[in-house]
Amino acid sequence: MFSPNTAEDTRMAVKNILGIQSETWNEKYLGLPVHVGRSRRKSFAYIKGAVAGKVYGWKEKLIAKPGKETLVKAMAQAIPTYAMSCFYLTKSFCEELSSLLGKYWWSQQEKENTIHWISWEKLTKPKDQGGLGFRDMDCFNIAMLSRQIWRLIQCPDSLCAKVLKARYFPMFSMLPHGLASHTPGEACYMEWS
Template identity: 30%
Template sequence: MSEGIFEGLRCTNGGPILSHLIYADDVVFLGRWSLENALNIRRILRCFFLASGLKVNLAKYSMFGVGINDEEIKFMADCMNCKKGSFPFKHLGLIVGANMNLIRNWKPVIDIFKSRLSIWKAKSLSYGGRFTLLKSVLNSLPTYFFSLYKAPAKVIDALERIRRTFFWKGSDDNSYMSWMAWEKVIAPIEYGGLGFGSLRNANLAMLSK
């Protein structure tokens, strides 16, 4: 990439050039839309195979174009012997290219919350057990999404409702008794709360970071 064989994307005027993102065995190539650029990627991957013996299966790859019409994307994908991709898509468990202001796109996070509670059969746990589970597991589940997207208020309310219901009764029964206001429960320990923390504040803090 540093030799100029593949032309990446410049982030800002005079800023660094972004050509690829790698996480474990997942790779995303980002570059200027041109046939020469695409073919050079194929040549680079061919050289990688010859040097390492690890062959890349292009049939599992997807080609995406931003601001490019579907016919041109299909043509480029055929030249690369890969699939034509479409937005939104999922990468490393995260939705890319979706409007995250829409509540329906947060459904995976809400579903994970609910599924984890059903796995643990929380109704049979004591308050101490529910407290530990909330602090160690459930509070960390939306972190991935919260670090990149601002959650709509209704999504935060839905997640807080799940946490509140889980802590006070541990099931989805219609009636239960809450012994303290939830705002007091999630407050820091030094202010008399249990230190669960507000999901809304966690979301804003992660985005600020």
């Protein structure tokens, strides 16, 4: 919260005024890390741990493929949803989550090599296109953030939009000229590309 150059008495004065008890870097608020440093992988390692904990618990049970499908969709892919609606998790982090789920789907043990009969990318396609409808975690993350951006654009008079505009976009629009006419997914993709 404070710069390393901030004097200790200044820190104490600000803490007293704001009513802050302590300052720790690993605190969470509403289930999300308060401080997200340079390494998002470290900040969101708890998500991977939670998904891995669920998956490894299920590996010990004999579950048929329809049951596994339900567990993956309803439990494992739901765990990172709230964090994905607030933060962009890196593509490599999303691939690690998908890898965990793929290993569970194909009943692969820790250091065992098994054949994955269909790629995870094909399993993420809708059922009418030959897939199983699993989420592509990176695309889902972008969609969740696009939804937030779209909400800010559609409701510019909301308190959240006013605060974010004043803090991050005081002199210009949230989206570069020309992107506002696109759908949320297109605008977000063009912004991040």
